[in-house]
Structures are given as structure tokens and as C-alpha cells.
Amino acid sequence: MLLRIHHAAIICADYERSRRFYTEVLGLRVLAEHYREPRQSWKLDLALADGSQIELFSFPNPPPRPSFPEAQGLRHLAFEVDDVAQCKQGLEAMGVAVEPVRVDEYTGRRFVFFSDPDGLPLELYEAAQGEEVAGGSEMG
Known part of the structure; x- marks a missing residue:
């Protein structure tokens, strides 16, 4: 299992x-x-x-990734955070380009995409209300 x-x-x-x-x-x-x-x-x-x-x-x-963003293989890596908007601001303050915040049409949770230095697509996905992320992150 x-x-x-x-x-x-x-x-x-x-x-x-x-x-x-x-x-x-x-x-x-x-x-x-x-x-x-x-x-x-x-x-x-x-x-x-x-x-x-x-x-x-x-x-x-x-070798570089063959195409973007719909190449076969890992599409993106998502990190759960307490507050997407706050983390987005923290990333932008450090010079990271971040896409606009979106809302998941099925869960109602906010999420946002950005890339690592090699263009790997990364996502911040907001925890459900009442579910705080243990340990937090230094992004916010």
C-alpha cells in the first residue's frame, strides 16, 4: 500500500x-x-x-525538456501552503515571476503557478480552511 x-x-x-x-x-x-x-x-x-x-x-x-508545458512526464510539482496570495507576494518580492492567482473550479481553493530557474513548472495550492500546513514556509 x-x-x-x-x-x-x-x-x-x-x-x-x-x-x-x-x-x-x-x-x-x-x-x-x-x-x-x-x-x-x-x-x-x-x-x-x-x-x-x-x-x-x-x-x-x-538534455532540455522537449516541450512546455504539455510534455509527457511530470506536468508540475505542487506545494500546499496556508495562504497563496501571501506566498505569491513573497516570491514576487524575491524577483520570481508568478502567474495570477486562480481558483480551482472543483474545490474552490486558490492556486498559482511559477517556475524554478530551469523552467520546471511549480504550483502553490492553498490548504483547505482549517487545515494549517505544519511547519510553514519561509516564502510568506
Whole structure:
């Protein structure tokens, strides 16, 4: 039986740029960081408040995403937040371009899209009222 998502793995084009984005802009906590010499690759384990993780990898000359936004594979990675508008303002204050806030026609919850430094589509999705996100985020 599947319990929850443990991690999402992301390959970036510029490791230092992406490391700064995920730690300083999104406020994720570093669990471990290793340079894997045989692969000429960095692996950075980042923690979210609920215990799930993002693994950030660098590889020499990774191929670009073939098309956007409807390429086969991961469409986007969504993070749940307490207040979409507040997090949107925090991202914009740090120079991140964020799309206008939308409302999910089925749940009534607010959400917004933005991209990481490599153009990976990311989403902020608002928690249902009364469901605060444990640990919060440094974005707001």
C-alpha cells in the first residue's frame, strides 16, 4: 500500500542557481548534500515541513525538456501552503515571476503557478480552511 510521496527528483542545469532558489527563495531545509565524483554530479536532499523531500541533482549536459508545458512526464510539482496570495507576494518580492492567482473550479481553493530557474513548472495550492500546513514556509 502506498502511504505518501517520499520525494520528487529534479535535474537542474545550474546547480548553484537551483540550490539558492530551493533553499533561499522557497525556504526548503537542507538534509544532506553530496558530490558524487564518478558521475560528476551533486545530490542535494531538501525537506518540506511534512517530511516529504525534493532531491536536486546536477549532471553534465542534461538534455532540455522537449516541450512546455504539455510534455509527457511530470506536468508540475505542487506545494500546499496556508495562504497563496501571501506566498505569491513573497516570491514576487524575491524577483520570481508568478502567474495570477486562480481558483480551482472543483474545490474552490486558490492556486498559482511559477517556475524554478530551469523552467520546471511549480504550483502553490492553498490548504483547505482549517487545515494549517505544519511547519510553514519561509516564502510568506
